[in-house]
Amino acid sequence: GNSVTQMEGPVTLSEEAFLTINCTYTATGYPSLFWYVQYPGEGLQLLLKATKADDKGSNKGFEATYRKETTSFHLEKGSVQVSDSAVYFCALSADFGNEKLTFGTGTRLTIIP
Amino acid sequence: EAQVTQNPRYLITVTGKKLTVTCSQNMNHEYMSWYRQDPGLGLRQIYYSMNVEVTDKGDVPEGYKVSRKEKRNFPLILESPSPNQTSLYFCASSWTGGWNSPLHFGNGTRLTVT
Numbered sequence: 001g002n003s004v005t006q007m008e009g010p011v012t013l014s015e016e017a018f019l020t021i022n023c024t025y026t027a028t029g030y031p032s033l034f035w036y037v038q039y040p041g042e043g044l045q046l047l048l049k050a051t052k053a054d055d056k057g058s059n060k061g062f063e064a065t066y067r068k069e070t071t072s073f074h075l076e077k078g079s080v081q082v083s084d085s086a087v088y089f090c091a092l093s094a095d096f097g098n099e100k101l102t103f104g105t106g107t108r109l110t111i112i113p
Numbered sequence: 114e115a116q117v118t119q120n121p122r123y124l125i126t127v128t129g130k131k132l133t134v135t136c137s138q139n140m141n142h143e144y145m146s147w148y149r150q151d152p153g154l155g156l157r158q159i160y161y162s163m164n165v166e167v168t169d170k171g172d173v174p175e176g177y178k179v180s181r182k183e184k185r186n187f188p189l190i191l192e193s194p195s196p197n198q199t200s201l202y203f204c205a206s207s208w209t210g211g212w213n214s215p216l217h218f219g220n221g222t223r224l225t226v227t
Contacts, residue, residue, distance in 0.1 A: 046216070103157075
């Protein structure tokens, strides 16, 4: 079946540090890949997505590239801010007719001023 | 404002007492789904609905029921809640048309069953 493995957290960084959160996946066919972000007390919001190999998703300074050869979709940001503190979920969608997202376990990110 | 609204935000109940968590979306989405979020497990799908009167099981449907009588509403029903259903629940919706349509999530319902 489909699965997503995400970097264990929590992750604590200083403001302006470089961020990488690793994500690898297992899926049949050609999944779409997503990063969702959950701020405290809120639901998940789509951060970025990529729908085919070598696509790069980007939003709010975050980027992730769909690497089919390594089955990875690592999230990166060059300079994090305190407002980036949240829980980040990597997810894939490969169940045509359901649109189900298969989520990783989430990575809690805390940015210290 | 486009949104998915869940109620209540917090709910404490006792084992066996039937409860309903409501979910409503104002985006005319055809697809709706319920997830539960548990520490170390991420989010897991409970039920989903591709359209009115069409519902199907997700990965963890045991102990839950849903209905989709109208396009905008998708309530989650726990007929006889048990402590292992203590969790954070999210309703989500999206346009139909395949996997390229991002999900919009509600703010969650934190349920405690004692």
